[in-house]
Amino acid sequence: MSQPERTGSDFNFEWRWVANNYRARVQRAAVLYALTGIPRSVEEITDRTQRVVGMWRARITHLQNTGYDLNGGPKKLAYVRNCTPAFVKAWPDSIPCKMERLCPFCYARWVGTIWDKLDDSFDNPRPEAGDNYIPVNRRTRHAIPDRSMPDVTRNPETRHRGRPLRAIQINDGADEPVGFPYWLIEHQRNLNFPYEKHGTDLNFLRAIVEDVIGWRQKWFRKNDFVGGFCSNFLVAAKKGWQLRFRALYKVRPGFQFCVEPTGPRKTHRQPTRKIIFGAIHRVCRYPKYLMTGDAEQTVALLTALQGRRIGGKTRALRLTATYGDFRNSQLRDLQNEQ
Numbered sequence: 001m002s003q004p005e006r007t008g009s010d011f012n013f014e015w016r017w018v019a020n021n022y023r024a025r026v027q028r029a030a031v032l033y034a035l036t037g038i039p040r041s042v043e044e045i046t047d048r049t050q051r052v053v054g055m056w057r058a059r060i061t062h063l064q065n066t067g068y069d070l071n072g073g074p075k076k077l078a079y080v081r082n083c084t085p086a087f088v089k090a091w092p093d094s095i096p097c098k099m100e101r102l103c104p105f106c107y108a109r110w111v112g113t114i115w116d117k118l119d120d121s122f123d124n125p126r127p128e129a130g131d132n133y134i135p136v137n138r139r140t141r142h143a144i145p146d147r148s149m150p151d152v153t154r155n156p157e158t159r160h161r162g163r164p165l166r167a168i169q170i171n172d173g174a175d176e177p178v179g180f181p182y183w184l185i186e187h188q189r190n191l192n193f194p195y196e197k198h199g200t201d202l203n204f205l206r207a208i209v210e211d212v213i214g215w216r217q218k219w220f221r222k223n224d225f226v227g228g229f230c231s232n233f234l235v236a237a238k239k240g241w242q243l244r245f246r247a248l249y250k251v252r253p254g255f256q257f258c259v260e261p262t263g264p265r266k267t268h269r270q271p272t273r274k275i276i277f278g279a280i281h282r283v284c285r286y287p288k289y290l291m292t293g294d295a296e297q298t299v300a301l302l303t304a305l306q307g308r309r310i311g312g313k314t315r316a317l318r319l320t321a322t323y324g325d326f327r328n329s330q331l332r333d334l335q336n337e338q
């Protein structure tokens with residue numbers, strides 16, 4: 001095999017193929033399209049992924065020069081700049097930087113794990129719907145090594161293990177509702193904090209996130225949700241900081257909130273995989289300002305989210321949480337063991 005090309009310590013990635021299942025699409029919709037708009041062709045997906053690689057390398061270097069602590073020297077920066085791209089299978093393989101709060105690729109991988117949890121939890125009455133173009137069955141999808149997939153982008157007629165790979169057609173009628181034991185509710189709420197009053201004071205930023213975490217715990221305890229997922233983004237908006245609370249609830253039909261919640265919400269009584277896909281990419285939309293916003297504000301925010309030092313230990317502020325059915329028990333057990 002030939003050696004990967006490099007420019008300095010940066011890999012010049014080659015693009016191999018684009019996966020087209022819901023899991024891949026939800027990652028692209030939440031992150032790639034949020035950053036670069038909706039592509040019209042598979043080739044554009046590749047071009048835009050290349051653009052995001054450039055954006056990411058420029059941004060992380062700029063943030064580090066502005067005072068963001070990467071916890072490592074120049075070597076760490078080189079490895080973060082080569083974080084494994086999402087959206088398109090790239091060669092050579094590299095190591096994910098695991099900076100889920102900032103890195104668009106690691107963030108997209110996190111969106112993929114949210115998809116897995118919700119998709120498994122809803123037990124769609126027709127699990128095959130929407131999946132007829134991926135060459136693996138739902139339960140074993142992670143077991144297929146990437147390199148065994150043929151190049152879908154260049155040859156749409158390719159067959160894989162005897163099954164044809166087709167371009168995705170989400171509106172092909174295969175996802176018709178049959179009968180749904182649970183509903184899905186999307187809920188959002190925004191809180192605004194103008195800059196004139198609150199600059200980039202770290203304690204202020206920490207306090208608003210801590211507040212919402214406390215409120216979130218009570219909210220999930222009081223309501224009889226079967227499953228819950230919520231994500232809080234603290235965003236540098238035009239006029240001030242904005243705290244965006246985004247949540248998805250799995251509920252029994254006829255569900256009533258214990259108190260009418262503030263902010264718009266939408267109830268899906270027939271949560272097909274397509275509906276779940278839409279809800280997740282809206283709720284998990286990557287905050288664009290992380291890549292394009294004022295560098296000092298971004299560094300202040302990231303530093304604030306690292307949490308406070310209490311008794312020699314730093315406790316990071318957790319912006320997202322899953323409850324009930326949306327918690328993946330297998331995964332949780334694994335994490336507890338580590």
Ligand SMILES: [Zn+2]
Pocket residue numbers: 083084096097098099103104105106107
């Ligand atoms: Zn990364």
